[in-house]
Structure formats: C-alpha cells, structure tokens
C-alpha cells in the first residue's frame with residue numbers, strides 16, 4: 001500500500017490525523033501501515049523517526065518493499081485498531097538527526113573541496129556519526145582546516161535548497177555522488193555554496209541551525225579513512241561532559257583546567273617511578289623474610305646439613321603474590337622443596353632448585369585429595385583451593401613423613 005509522505009513538511013510536535021489501514025505482525029513486534037505519515041523511514045544512513053501513534057510508542061519507522069512500516073510493541077499493536085489515528089512526532093530526535101544529516105552534507109562537501117577526496121558512505125548514529133572517505137589518511141592539520149571551514153559555513157548561515165529534478169536533467173547539478181537509478185524524480189539537496197547531493201533524508205533550513213560541528217577523530221578503515229563527528233546540541237552535551245571531567249581532574253590535582261592533562265601525565269610518571277621503587281623494596285623485604293623463615297626452620301642454621309625434606313609454611317599475613325616473592329627468594333638460599341601458602345587467597349606456590357627432585361609427585365596427591373586445582377613442573381608448582389580450610393588440610397598432609405621424597 002502506498003503511504004503519502006508528509007515527513008519533509010512536518011517537523012513540529014503538533015498532532016496529525018491519519019488512518020491506520022493495516023496492522024500486521026513484524027518480527028517480534030507489530031507494524032502499522034498508514035494512509036499518510038509524518039515519520040521519516042530509515043534510509044540513506046539516517047535512522048527512522050520515533051514518536052507516538054494513538055499514544056502507542058513508535059519504536060521505529062522503516063521502508064520495506066516500497067511500504068512504510070511503523071513499528072510498535074506487540075502489546076501496543078494488540079490494543080490498536082484500524083481507522084483514525086493521531087500521530088505525534090518526537091521532534092527533539094528528528095531535529096537532532098536533521099542537524100547531524102545537514103552537518104554531514106557540509107562536512108563531506110568541505111572535505112571534497114579542500115582535499116579532493118569523496119565520501120563513499122555515511123552512518124548517522126544515536127551518539128556519534130561517521131563518514132568513510134576515499135583517502136588513505138588525513139593529517140591533524142587537514143582535519144583542523146576542514147573543521148574551521150565548516151565553522152565558517154555555519155557562521156555564514158548558508159540556506160539549504162531542495163531541487164526536484166527529472167533524471168535526464170540531473171547533470172545540471174555538480175553532484176557529489178551518483179544519484180539513485182530508476183527514480184521518477186531525483187531529490188537534490190543543495191547546501192548553498194558548499195554541496196549538491198542527491199538525498200532523501202531530513203535536513204535543517206540553513207547551516208546556521210547546525211550550531212557547531214566537531215570532528216572527533218579519523219582512523220584507517222578498509223583502505224579508507226573513517227571520520228567521526230558530532231553536530232548541533234550533541235556538541236554542547238559533549239562539551240559539558242568533557243568540562244565536568246576536566247573540572248574534576250583540575251580540582252583533584254589543584255591545577256587550572258588547561259593544565260589538567262599535563263598534570264595527569266606528570267602524576268602518572270611519578271606513580272610509575274613509585275611503583276618501581278615499591279617493587280624493589282618488596283623484593284628486598286621478601287629476601288629478608290625468606291632468610292628469617294629458613295633460619296627459624298633450621299635450614300640455614302650454622303652447621304646444619306639440610307636433608308631433602310619439605311618445608312611447608314602457611315603465611316597468614318601474605319597474599320599469594322608475596323608468598324611467591326618469598327618463595328623465589330628462599331629457593332636462591334637453599335635447595336629444599338619449599339611450599340608457601342596464603343590462607344587469604346586459599347592458594348599455594350612451591351619451588352625447588354635442586355635438580356633430580358620433582359615437586360609434582362610430592363604435591364599432586366595431597367592437592368587432589370583436598371579438591372585443589374593447579375599445576376606446574378618439577379621445579380615450580382602452584383595450586384588453588386575453594387577455601388582456606390582445604391588449603392590447611394593440604395598443608396598438614398605435606399608435613400607427614402610419607403609425603404617426603
């Protein structure tokens with residue numbers, strides 16, 4: 001069914017009368033067919049309008065097989081009837097997308113004029129928009145020049161003019177892209193002094209209404225350059241968000257906002273140096289603790305000749321990282337198989353620097369008997385238990401004489 005398209009002319013939030021001709025299932029939702037519509041259907045990189053039909057939230061508007069489908073929830077669809085309908089447009093969203101779309105024309109036209117590179121595709125997102133430009137890359141200076149030129153065109157408030165042109169006359173316009181084939185009339189949108197483009201989307205009346213355009217970045221994408229941008233009210237929202245963030249950093253570091261980034265970098269450098277220093281101190285401390293533990297166990301006592309037995313110790317104050325550091329330091333001081341447990345983490349680590357001693361047969365049976373999981377090689381082994389109790393039972397099993405090699 002052909003729906004009369006009124007969406008180019010309607011952009012206020014008044015209530016418009018139409019007729020629901022058909023209600024039909026659409027995926028897990030319901031689609032309405034109207035005799036006329038104020039809602040723009042998704043197409044040409046611009047998403048479909050939202051709003052309400054007889055109070056039911058319009059979730060999407062799309063075109064399929066020449067029909068315009070107005071998508072509502074299944075529950076709303078069940079409550080609706082064919083016949084008279086009141087249509088209300090989400091004007092805030094429409095205006096936002098019209099601003100992004102108009103900005104895209106201006107941006108693509110400006111890039112083409114300044115660099116000779118055409119836009120091959122575009123996407124208007126709910127938050128950020130992108131265009132894919134047939135260029136391997138853009139320098140920062142180029143992007144800045146483009147942004148400045150766009151700002152100039154916004155200040156000059158250039159009007160947008162819509163031309164309806166039969167296909168045979170389309171060559172009269174210096175079009176930026178190839179017009180669609182098989183159309184009776186081509187809709188050419190002119191941004192005066194900037195761009196001519198065949199386009200079916202919704203636009204603002206002049207570039208001044210865009211307010212502002214910001215290029216957010218450019219990255220390589222499938223041999224092209226993907227330029228992301230925002231326009232209109234989105235720039236204000238973005239600026240507010242960035243300012244709030246910068247203010248928080250500025251207050252926390254007690255520096256002016258413009259120095260916040262530099263201050264964060266300096267702080268990161270300082271934090272990195274401190275971290276390296278802490279690590280070195282932790283290693284030193286682990287060495288001292290390891291020597292102490294081995295001395296207490298009689299392994300490093302004067303005149304002691306350590307027989308190959310297991311030293312299994314629980315370190316109640318250490319997390320597994322510290323247990324690891326102590327173990328590493330201790331194995332440099334003796335060749336005895338060492339098992340250090342962290343009850344906090346319900347984990348253990350084991351080391352042995354003596355060739356010919358294999359940790360695995362020493363540890364695996366007791367570990368598995370207590371539902372532990374882990375693994376390793378002959379000289380390093382680690383495991384984890386579901387609780388500190390199971391870890392303790394494992395450690396107790398290791399001190400039994402039959403656990404010794």
Ligand SMILES: [Zn+2]
Pocket residue numbers: 101102105189199200201202203
């Ligand atoms: Zn357009």
